[in-house]
Amino acid sequence: MPKFGPTSKISRRTALAGLSASAALLAMPRLGRAADETIRIGFPTPLTGPFAAEARDQVKCAELAVKLANDKGGIGGRKVELLVRDDKLNAGEAATRTLELIEKDKVHAVVGALSSAVQLAVNEVTRARGVIYVSISQSDTINEAKDFSKFTFHEALNPHMTTAAVARQTLKKGMKVAHLVADYAYGHEMLRGFKRAQAAIGADNVGEILHPFGAADYSTFMPRLMSMRPDVLCISNFGRDQANAIKQAVDFGVKQQMKIVVPVILHNQRLAVGPDVFEGVVGGANYYWGLETQSKSAAAFNSAFKAANGGAIPTDYGAYGYSGVGSLLQAMQTAGGTDTDKVIDALEKLQYDLTKGPQHYRKCDHQSVQPVLVLESKKKSAMANDNDLFAILANDTGSDDMLRSCSELGHAT
Amino acid sequence: MDLSLIIMQLLSGIALGAVLVITALGLTIVFGMLGVVNFAHGALFMIGAYAGLYLASLTGSFWWGLLLAPILIGGFGMLIEFVLIRRLYGRSIDDPLLLTFGLSYILVEGVRIVFGSDGIPFPTPPQLIGVLDLGIGFFPRYRLFVIALVAVVLLVLWLTLEKTRIGLIVRAGARDPTIMQVLGVDIGRVWVAIFGLGVGLAALGGVLAGPMRSVNPEMGSLVLAEAFVVTVIGGLGSIVGAVVAGLMVGISISLVALFAPEMATIVMFALMAVVLLIRPQGLFGVRGRTA
Numbered sequence: 001m002p003k004f005g006p007t008s009k010i011s012r013r014t015a016l017a018g019l020s021a022s023a024a025l026l027a028m029p030r031l032g033r034a035a036d037e038t039i040r041i042g043f044p045t046p047l048t049g050p051f052a053a054e055a056r057d058q059v060k061c062a063e064l065a066v067k068l069a070n071d072k073g074g075i076g077g078r079k080v081e082l083l084v085r086d087d088k089l090n091a092g093e094a095a096t097r098t099l100e101l102i103e104k105d106k107v108h109a110v111v112g113a114l115s116s117a118v119q120l121a122v123n124e125v126t127r128a129r130g131v132i133y134v135s136i137s138q139s140d141t142i143n144e145a146k147d148f149s150k151f152t153f154h155e156a157l158n159p160h161m162t163t164a165a166v167a168r169q170t171l172k173k174g175m176k177v178a179h180l181v182a183d184y185a186y187g188h189e190m191l192r193g194f195k196r197a198q199a200a201i202g203a204d205n206v207g208e209i210l211h212p213f214g215a216a217d218y219s220t221f222m223p224r225l226m227s228m229r230p231d232v233l234c235i236s237n238f239g240r241d242q243a244n245a246i247k248q249a250v251d252f253g254v255k256q257q258m259k260i261v262v263p264v265i266l267h268n269q270r271l272a273v274g275p276d277v278f279e280g281v282v283g284g285a286n287y288y289w290g291l292e293t294q295s296k297s298a299a300a301f302n303s304a305f306k307a308a309n310g311g312a313i314p315t316d317y318g319a320y321g322y323s324g325v326g327s328l329l330q331a332m333q334t335a336g337g338t339d340t341d342k343v344i345d346a347l348e349k350l351q352y353d354l355t356k357g358p359q360h361y362r363k364c365d366h367q368s369v370q371p372v373l374v375l376e377s378k379k380k381s382a383m384a385n386d387n388d389l390f391a392i393l394a395n396d397t398g399s400d401d402m403l404r405s406c407s408e409l410g411h412a413t
Numbered sequence: 414m415d416l417s418l419i420i421m422q423l424l425s426g427i428a429l430g431a432v433l434v435i436t437a438l439g440l441t442i443v444f445g446m447l448g449v450v451n452f453a454h455g456a457l458f459m460i461g462a463y464a465g466l467y468l469a470s471l472t473g474s475f476w477w478g479l480l481l482a483p484i485l486i487g488g489f490g491m492l493i494e495f496v497l498i499r500r501l502y503g504r505s506i507d508d509p510l511l512l513t514f515g516l517s518y519i520l521v522e523g524v525r526i527v528f529g530s531d532g533i534p535f536p537t538p539p540q541l542i543g544v545l546d547l548g549i550g551f552f553p554r555y556r557l558f559v560i561a562l563v564a565v566v567l568l569v570l571w572l573t574l575e576k577t578r579i580g581l582i583v584r585a586g587a588r589d590p591t592i593m594q595v596l597g598v599d600i601g602r603v604w605v606a607i608f609g610l611g612v613g614l615a616a617l618g619g620v621l622a623g624p625m626r627s628v629n630p631e632m633g634s635l636v637l638a639e640a641f642v643v644t645v646i647g648g649l650g651s652i653v654g655a656v657v658a659g660l661m662v663g664i665s666i667s668l669v670a671l672f673a674p675e676m677a678t679i680v681m682f683a684l685m686a687v688v689l690l691i692r693p694q695g696l697f698g699v700r701g702r703t704a
Contacts, residue, residue, distance in 0.1 A: 274534035
């Protein structure tokens with residue numbers, strides 16, 4: 001039963017028209033701006049310092065991910081822009097650059113960092129400002145409840161996953177294991193991972209030596225390591241420290257007595273010291289281009305990278321730059337924009353396969369569950385060409401079992 | 414802890430000290446005789462390693478690299494002195510310091526542009542690959558060679574400075590350049606030779622370090638810091654000081670590495686702090702000397 005007369009009809013029509021007009025007026029410029037506005041992704045990474053080689057590859061691959069998205073017309077019609085900043089491998093510098101990226105450049109998300117200590121500094125800033133951060137550096141602590149926030153995602157492998165995979169390939173019950181460890185977060189976490197894995201396998205720890213981060217000379221540690229008479233020497237350090245430590249261990253004849261194992265075997269460091277030094281060294285990796293024979297996504301990633309970089313091949317840490325930015329962009333596509341909560345939701349639900357097989361971010365701690373590779377450095381005579389550095393010993397499909405449980409990390413389950 | 418381990422540790426300390434001595438020597442000679450604090454010393458060390466590597470691959474032999482790189486880079490050093498540093502003598506000590514500081518950036522960036530920033534493998538010469546059984550343990554042949562070569566270089570340097578006429582002129586020129594000029598000595602030629610010698614020693618250190626470390630554009634920055642520490646402990650400008658302090662630092666690092674490995678780098682700075690507190694001019698330095 002109509003309660004109001006014709007006047008009320010008019011008034012309703014007027015009201016509706018007025019409403020929609022004002023809504024349109026309000027919405028039009030906003031929609032227009034949103035469509036034009038480029039999506040800005042901050043990318044702090046140590047372009048100078050001992051990890052520069054790895055950092056540059058990260059940038060190249062991150063740029064590739066952005067380029068591929070833009071070639072397809074952007075994310076929801078919006079262009080994507082990568083803002084690369086040099087964090088100089090310094091936590092304070094990284095925090096300052098990240099703050100600038102957020103406050104001044106108004107980035108929609110941050111991806112990057114290479115050092116375990118630096119990524120925690122970046123994470124401090126991003127979580128305080130409520131900005132999504134996809135870390136592409138190895139770390140265990142970033143997933144623990146203390147450092148975690150809903151804005152924190154971890155695309156890189158973590159020490160727990162890598163050391164477990166490497167230990168499975170190299171350690172046996174009753175073996176004697178010695179450790180040479182860089183004295184900072186990365187080394188400590190790798191050592192903890194190895195010790196946990198070796199305890200599970202039943203190998204014996206015969207000693208551990210901590211060395212200062214960035215040391216150029218390791219000769220002074222060698223006599224003591226040799227006197228421990230281990231079967232396996234685990235060298236847990238990164239970048240040039242890895243190259244120098246392995247080179248000098250080999251000079252001291254370590255390889256004649258024991259096997260050298262590293263948590264992460266680095267493509268660029270193997271190039272920097274040559275095949276003879278690295279021959280037979282076993283280590284974990286997130287990516288190796290040779291995976292293309294086993295994985296279609298690796299083949300696609302390799303050819304896209306080659307096309308963009310004059311035939312060069314992508315490296316391990318480079319691949320993190322690609323999958324870190326790539327997964328974020330996929331989530332933004334699904335979320336239909338850059339709304340932080342929607343993108344977080346999309347990232348948590350995302351199933352992606354960008355470089356090596358299926359990956360997803362575990363809900364409780366946002367750690368990327370992904371395949372882990374174990375590689376062995378090839379003998380010079382066994383190399384088919386200059387890029388043929390490693391043999392793939394294992395390619396473990398990603399599963400939640402690789403990770404510490406959510407409750408162990410302190411998350412509510 | 415058994416004795417053989419401690420002896421092996423001492424030996425690694427001496428080998429480490431030998432490289433420190435060679436690098437600190439060039440720095441201290443240039444400061445002592447020219448009053449120039451050469452901040453490009455580390456960069457020239459790095460350039461030496463690259464030059465050695467390049468010449469070795471060109472000639473097919475490490476030995477040519479080892480011989481020619483210090484001569485070539487020493488010549489480059491003479492050019493630097495003649496074109497740039499010479500203009501700054503008689504001015505405040507900061508001027509050549511700033512000049513060489515800037516120069517070091519140019520050199521490092523230049524190498525990055527030409528050779529890339531990744532680092533290049535520097536193979537150990539085939540004759541010196543492997544270890545020598547010393548009865549109490551194994552020691553790399555190459556490091557034993559480094560100890561021996563540094564000893565020879567020191568001996569030659571000492572004989573030249575103390576026993577020859579050139580050495581006499583150099584020492585006198587360092588003490589009083591004006592008198593030397595009055596006596597008719599072309600002091601400019603002495604200066605250019607000394608700077609060339611200092612730079613040549615840096616390059617020699619670089620070539621020697623090449624097969625032990627990875628060769629990369631930043632390899633000189635840490636070396637510069639170490640060379641300064643050694644120079645300060647030994648006394649700025651003192652050759653004997655550089656030798657004693659270099660070996661002392663090497664052995665301290667090595668022995669500390671045995672008991673508290675994570676302190677191995679800090680120990681050299683601790684040693685410097687102690688020396689500065691007790692003997693501010695350094696172990697063999699002359700008090701109040703400003704060159």
